[in-house]
Amino acid sequence: MKLSPQLELEGVSLRDMTEADVAAVDALERRLFPVDAWPLQMFFDELSQPETRRYVVAEAAGEIIAYAGLMCIEPIADVQTIAVVPEFEGKGIGSAILTELIEEARRRRAADVLLEVRADNPRAQQLYLRFGFEQIHIRPRYYRDGTDALIMRLPLDNSTPTEGASA
Helix, strand or coil: CCCCHHHHHCCEEEEECCHHHHHHHHHHHHHHCCCCCCCHHHHHHHHCCCCCEEEEEEEECCEEEEEEEEEEECCEEEEEEEEECHHHCCCCHHHHHHHHHHHHHHHCCCCEEEEEEECCCHHHHHHHHHCCCEEEEEECCCCCCCCCEEEEEEECCCCCCCCCCCC
């Protein structure tokens, strides 16, 4: 998968997630989302559905530092999860992963990409806005701690490259 020259210089690589990655991803999930962490089995369940799912990981020095997943059932693609460890935030990894998920949605002929983001996560919201996502709804008290979810949508024009891909 194509990464920016800067990420390649920093030794970051992006690849498909495998079952062998689930233990490491689960450890990151519990660290990054202690209240809302997915159950371990959910990652195996997601990986077992390649006809409608795509999961990727980013690695640096042999360690997984980010992961993300997409579900696509025409005409809608949905970003299931996206996470970057705090030590690697701000280096373009989230943008690289999101670009890959959007391109996957295009390959699967989705008309729109949807996602939920915590109302108290402005950094993630800004990433999505740079890519052209727009807020279309609020799900009150969506997260276990009572935080609202912002529902965001990116309409896809499958004839043009991904918006924000160089961000």
